[in-house]
Amino acid sequence: MDGQMNDLPSRAHITEVGPREGFQFEPPHITTANKIRLVDALSQTGLPEIECASFVNPKVVPQMADAFAIAEGITRHDRVAYRCIWLNEKGFLQALGSGFDTPALTSGSASDTFLLKNNNSSPDQQLERQRKLRHVYNENGLGSGPVYLFTAFGCNYEGAIPVKKALQRCAELVHICEEAGVPPANITLCDTIGAAGPADVRALVSAVRERWDYPVALHLHDTRGLGIANALAGLELGVARFDSSVGGLGGCPFAGNRSAAGNVATEELALMCDRMGVETGIDLGALVEVASLAEEIVSHPLPGRLSKAGLFNATL
Amino acid sequence: MDGQMNDLPSRAHITEVGPREGFQFEPPHITTANKIRLVDALSQTGLPEIECASFVNPKVVPQMADAFAIAEGITRHDRVAYRCIWLNEKGFLQALGSGFDTPALTSGSASDTFLLKNNNSSPDQQLERQRKLRHVYNENGLGSGPVYLFTAFGCNYEGAIPVKKALQRCAELVHICEEAGVPPANITLCDTIGAAGPADVRALVSAVRERWDYPVALHLHDTRGLGIANALAGLELGVARFDSSVGGLGGCPFAGNRSAAGNVATEELALMCDRMGVETGIDLGALVEVASLAEEIVSHPLPGRLSKAGLFNATL
Numbered sequence: 001m002d003g004q005m006n007d008l009p010s011r012a013h014i015t016e017v018g019p020r021e022g023f024q025f026e027p028p029h030i031t032t033a034n035k036i037r038l039v040d041a042l043s044q045t046g047l048p049e050i051e052c053a054s055f056v057n058p059k060v061v062p063q064m065a066d067a068f069a070i071a072e073g074i075t076r077h078d079r080v081a082y083r084c085i086w087l088n089e090k091g092f093l094q095a096l097g098s099g100f101d102t103p104a105l106t107s108g109s110a111s112d113t114f115l116l117k118n119n120n121s122s123p124d125q126q127l128e129r130q131r132k133l134r135h136v137y138n139e140n141g142l143g144s145g146p147v148y149l150f151t152a153f154g155c156n157y158e159g160a161i162p163v164k165k166a167l168q169r170c171a172e173l174v175h176i177c178e179e180a181g182v183p184p185a186n187i188t189l190c191d192t193i194g195a196a197g198p199a200d201v202r203a204l205v206s207a208v209r210e211r212w213d214y215p216v217a218l219h220l221h222d223t224r225g226l227g228i229a230n231a232l233a234g235l236e237l238g239v240a241r242f243d244s245s246v247g248g249l250g251g252c253p254f255a256g257n258r259s260a261a262g263n264v265a266t267e268e269l270a271l272m273c274d275r276m277g278v279e280t281g282i283d284l285g286a287l288v289e290v291a292s293l294a295e296e297i298v299s300h301p302l303p304g305r306l307s308k309a310g311l312f313n314a315t316l
Numbered sequence: 317m318d319g320q321m322n323d324l325p326s327r328a329h330i331t332e333v334g335p336r337e338g339f340q341f342e343p344p345h346i347t348t349a350n351k352i353r354l355v356d357a358l359s360q361t362g363l364p365e366i367e368c369a370s371f372v373n374p375k376v377v378p379q380m381a382d383a384f385a386i387a388e389g390i391t392r393h394d395r396v397a398y399r400c401i402w403l404n405e406k407g408f409l410q411a412l413g414s415g416f417d418t419p420a421l422t423s424g425s426a427s428d429t430f431l432l433k434n435n436n437s438s439p440d441q442q443l444e445r446q447r448k449l450r451h452v453y454n455e456n457g458l459g460s461g462p463v464y465l466f467t468a469f470g471c472n473y474e475g476a477i478p479v480k481k482a483l484q485r486c487a488e489l490v491h492i493c494e495e496a497g498v499p500p501a502n503i504t505l506c507d508t509i510g511a512a513g514p515a516d517v518r519a520l521v522s523a524v525r526e527r528w529d530y531p532v533a534l535h536l537h538d539t540r541g542l543g544i545a546n547a548l549a550g551l552e553l554g555v556a557r558f559d560s561s562v563g564g565l566g567g568c569p570f571a572g573n574r575s576a577a578g579n580v581a582t583e584e585l586a587l588m589c590d591r592m593g594v595e596t597g598i599d600l601g602a603l604v605e606v607a608s609l610a611e612e613i614v615s616h617p618l619p620g621r622l623s624k625a626g627l628f629n630a631t632l
Contacts, residue, residue: 159632194621195628197591198548224628225584225621226591228541229548232514261625268541275513275542303621305510305541309577312511312540316475 009240011279015049016042016266017219018294019070020085022249023063024054025262026298032066034297036073039082041290042246043074046282047266049081051243052100055091071098087119088129089136096140103185104137104145106130108173110166113157114150114192127172134180146217147173147184152204154195161195163207174212186215186241191230194223194261198233205237217241220264222248222303227264228272235278244269247291247302265304267291271311284311325556327595331365332358332582333535334610335386336401338565339379340370341578342614348382350613352389355398357606358562359390362598363582365397367559368416371407387414403435404445405452412456419501420453420461422446424489426482429473430466430508443488450496462533463489463500468520470511477511479523490528502531502557507546510539510577514549521553533557536580538564538619543580544588551594560585563607563618581620583607587627600627 019039023030039052052074053067067084074082084100086092087107095102108126109115115126137145149170154160170187177184187208191201205216218234220227220242231242243263250262267290270282291307335355339346355368368390369383383400390398400416402408403423411418424442425431431442453461465486470476486503493500503524507517521532534550536543536558547558559579566578583606586598607623 154628154630156629157632159628160630193628194625195630197588199592222621223625224587225544225581226588229544229588232545232548261621265541271540272513272542272545276515301617303619305538305577305619309510309539312470312475312509313472314470314476314511316473 007236007238008276009235009238009278011240012235012273013048013241014266014269014280014282015051015083015241015243016047016246017051017243017263018042018245018247018249018266020051020054021245021263022294022298024061025250026063028063030063030297032069032073035066035070038290038294038297039070039074041293043077043080043082045287045290046280047080047287048281049083051083051085053084055084055086055094055098067094068098071100089133092133092136102142104134104142104182105148106134106145106173106177106184107148107150108169109150110153110161110169111151111155111158114155117157118150123169127176130173131176131179134176134182138180138182144177144182144185146186146188147177148188148190148219149173150190151192151195152189153191153200154193156193163204166204167207167211170208171211174214184214186217187212188217188219188241188243190219191221194221194227196220196230197226198229201230201233202237205234205239209237215241217243219243221250221261222264223261228268231264231269232272235273235276242269246287247294247304247307249294249298249302262303265291265302265306267306268304271306323552323554324592325551325554325594327556328551328589329364329557330582330585330596330598331367331399331557331559332363332562333367333559333579334358334561334563334565334582336367336370337561337579338610338614340377341566342379344379346379346613348385348389351382351386354606354610354613355386355390357609359393359396359398361603361606362596363396363603364597365399367399367401369400371400371402371410371414383410384414387416405449408449408452418458420450420458420498421464422450422461422489422493422500423464423466424485425466426469426477426485427467427471427474430471433473434466439485443492446489447492447495450492450498454496454498460493460498460501462502462504463493464504464506464535465489466506467508467511468505469507469516470509472509479520482520483523483527486524487527490530500530502533503528504533504535504557504559506535507537510537510543512536512546513542514545517546517549518553521550521555525553531557533559535559537566537577538580539577544584547580547585548588551589551592558585562603563610563620563623565610565614565618578619581607581618581622583622584620587622
């Protein structure tokens with residue numbers, strides 16, 4: 001191992017976001033039974049955390065109208081956290097009632113234009129909503145949770161986001177948590193549209209580290225094929241928390257989609273960690289099978305390569 | 317830029333191997349006219365070197381029976397090297413007569429089993445053939461050329477290849493060149509079946525560097541999704557020569573192919589270099605269009621993501 005790998009973590013926590021990102025993105029033809037089947041299969045692979053659904057307006061996202069049914073249908077394992085997301089108080093209260101795990105989520109966007117299009121909020125409105133949400137979290141006895149910064153590296157409306165701007169938006173969200181007496185559990189930097197390269201990841205992660213002691217997590221979309229290289233850049237800086245999606249669920253690049261693409265494929269991120277001696281607790285063989293199951297469920301090829309090739313048997 | 321990036325080269329030389337790898341792998345339905353169309357389009361993107369065809373037994377590889385026609389049909393640009401490959405003296409003499417550029421190629425395999433299956437040679441037979449070939453190169457006035465080490469990191473028959481074994485096979489090939497008074501132009505380490513992770517790339521590249529002063533090049537297949545991360549690991553060690561294939565030509569993971577997959581996608585490797593300040597001379601926009609052309613020609617989706625998403629406009 002050379003000097004470049006000194007900061008590698010001994011262990012990485014991978015949160016599977018495929019069910020939420022994937023089912024939200026796919027046309028609404030996927031049955032609740034199949035969604036439950038995928039979550040149950042994922043929970044057998046050693047993954048510590050699975051993002052299963054979102055509580056959002058079913059008029060806007062009909063794919064997630066069965067979020068309650070998914071929560072009721074899955075078979076829970078003690079060692080797995082079954083997470084969901086929401087954008088506002090109504091969604092949070094639904095999530096709370098659903099039985100999913102609900103780590104307090106404070107979110108915002110580095111790009112103001114993306115925030116307007118995605119959350120229909122101005123930066124001030126978003127901060128006010130997040131402040132109220134954090135208050136509701138406290139009322140419901142929630143502890144610290146992640147701060148999510150969307151479009152941390154760039155967006156399709158504003159182009160590249162300067163580190164200074166991303167830090168400013170991040171600081172506003174961190175302040176909301178600290179002000180409420182509940183510091184963030186981590187700061188998750190999202191490359192929402194696959195704008196980053198490895199140098200960009202290093203620059204922002206390093207800047208966030210210089211400013212705060214909170215753990216940094218990465219949520220990396222593979223829109224332009226650099227996702228796994230960006231994950232490597234993060235790993236080598238000691239980043240030990242990642243979101244990823246089995247098979248690369250969350251987008252279908254083969255449909256010529258120009259607005260979204262899935263996250264880094266969980267099985268490939270886990271393979272890279274494994275090949276570098278970073279423990280994930282994941283059973284790679286089992287996870288590769290689930291990637292194939294995910295393709296069967298969405299009934300089109302997913303971007304992940306590993307499930308097509310199979311694991312390399314290094315010990316033949 | 318942090319310390320981890322100190323060894324980044326200021327410039328990288330990318331050799332496009334898509335036409336040779338891709339057309340060799342695809343079913344033989346691709347017309348000679350379309351092969352010529354792709355090579356001509358690639359030669360307009362700023363790529364310095366294109367591997368266009370191979371001179372091998374047409375009974376074994378019927379897809380390459382039109383190698384001469386491709387050589388005659390393409391429109392040459394002075395700044396582009398139009399390369400081809402061969403496995404034996406007969407193939408080399410055909411290549412020489414074809415008009416393609418023919419840098420002296422000395423090749424072998426770190427895996428003896430792969431060598432037997434791919435070249436029908438024992439290690440000793442291979443060395444003897446390469447020695448004779450190098451003699452023929454000298455007779456034909458060829459200078460130094462690349463040493464290609466196949467399955468440098470592992471193979472499907474022998475599993476992971478220890479660095480020591482790869483170095484030994486590499487040393488035998490280097491010796492053939494030095495013995496002939498024509499030291500290698502570079503040592504190209506091939507991850508023929510996508511066995512490597514970033515740490516493996518670092519270990520072997522560093523070991524080769526410790527032993528020889530010859531430039532190291534990487535030929536990375538993306539069989540398991542780690543190709544671009546492996547390229548990043550090489551780039552950060554100062555590796556400044558890469559083979560890659562436009563669109564990821566060279567394999568169709570979507571057919572559930574378990575034995576082969578394309579190289580790292582040239583446009584994604586070029587994008588990563590660009591985002592890291594490593595000059596390639598490539599016009600990214602033009603190359604992304606050629607990736608779409610490649611998909612049109614093979615008439616199935618290729619693994620590359622960038623051509624589906626389009627370039628991110630950082631300067632909006």
